[in-house]
Amino acid sequence: MPLHINTPLIRSSALSKSLNKNVWLKIDALQPSGSFKMRGVALACETYLKQGAKRFISSSGGNAGLAVATSAKILNVPSIIVVPRTTSITAINLLQLEDAEVIVKGDSWQEANEYALSLITDSDAFIHPFDDPLLWKGHATLIDEIVNAEIQPDVIVLSVGGGGLLAGVAEGLTRNKLTHIPIIAIETEGTASLHLAIQHNKPTSLKEIRSIATSLGAKQICDQAFYVTKTHHIHSILVSDQEAIHACKAFLADHRIVVEPACGASLACIYSNKDILDPYNNILVIVCGGSTMSAEHILSL
Structure with a gap:
């Protein structure tokens, strides 16, 4: 399902x-x-999990990040969501409600994304907010x-x-x-x-x-x-x-x-x-x- x-x-x-x-x-x-975002993000998370991913990493303080955190929680996989400093407390609380580890980094999504990419190991899957088939x-x-x-x-x-x-x-x-x-x-x-x-x-x-x-x-x-x-x-x-x-x-x-x-x-x-x-x-x-x-x-x- x-x-x-x-x-x-x-x-x-x-x-x-x-x-x-x-x-x-x-x-x-x-x-x-x-x-x-739940549609594509969930498919990506399920696919990368089948390919052996042990953790999901993304860079979004909004809809994509919450979709990653929600999917990860359902799939019982840890997630890290890197968000810029402009992200609201409400968004951070929602991400944490889904058991995501939230890291605040940078003044823009681009800066948060660069940091998220630097965290990736061989056992991680990066879930891009919009650029992934x-x-x-x-x-x-x-x-x-x-x-x-x-x-x-x-x-x-x-x-x-x-x-x-x-x-x-x-x-x-x-x-x-x-x-x-x-x-x-x-x-x-x-x-x-x-x-x-x-x-x-x-x-x-x-x-x-x-x-x-x-x-x-x-x-x-x-x-x-x-x-x-x-x-x-x-x-x-x-x-x-x-x-x-x-x-x-x-x-x-x-x-x-x-x-x-x-x-x-x-x-x-x-x-x-x-x-x-x-x-x-x-x-x-x-x-x-x-x-x-x-x-x-x-x-x-």
Whole structure:
């Protein structure tokens, strides 16, 4: 049995009525770790365990780190999660709740990641937050579940950080022979590494991350995500931090589910009724989650 669950796929009455279209929600915020990351991370952890790994090491103070810690606890394998100093106490507490050893190192994910890599021994497996074919294969199960539910959207809306979810959804569409379905890839204005890569026609590093949607804060997308822009119909759209925050609050009111601004970015495309949606009547949004967010925090923003 996989460690992730088959999450609810529902038609949103509130959003469907607002847009006068069918809006479907794939609610991966309800995964055991609180985000879609559980899909790919769990597959990677199980695979590396079978290959002889005795410990998992990762570098993330957010959704990926919590997915690694959750998977490791279920599999009864020790884990080390290296997080930057910007990581919230709430996130650290959640990681420790899953029995992970938490090491705080560096001022950014890049610095935390460098330290995590320095800890790896021959008996360890490094679980990357977004750049690993096993992650994409696991994330692709989102599309399998949508197909099994006999729902075929006109378009899929998702948020993009490092590009793991985008790569996984594209893989899922390919293996289900649905490559004709376009993807609307959403970033906040201060995390637009995919948008920049498309402009430069190659993965290009942002000078800095300037957004409240910190889970989207990869300075450069993975190569596979850029490759997907060449093989699939991808719309790259930017939203403001305020649009993402408003979407989180509206989604909480409409559906009683807490998500973080990184997830709010994709929801903002719907709540703001962006023009890119005009040609489509059956819209599916991947509600990717937000492991460390609370209703009190969202409402205070």
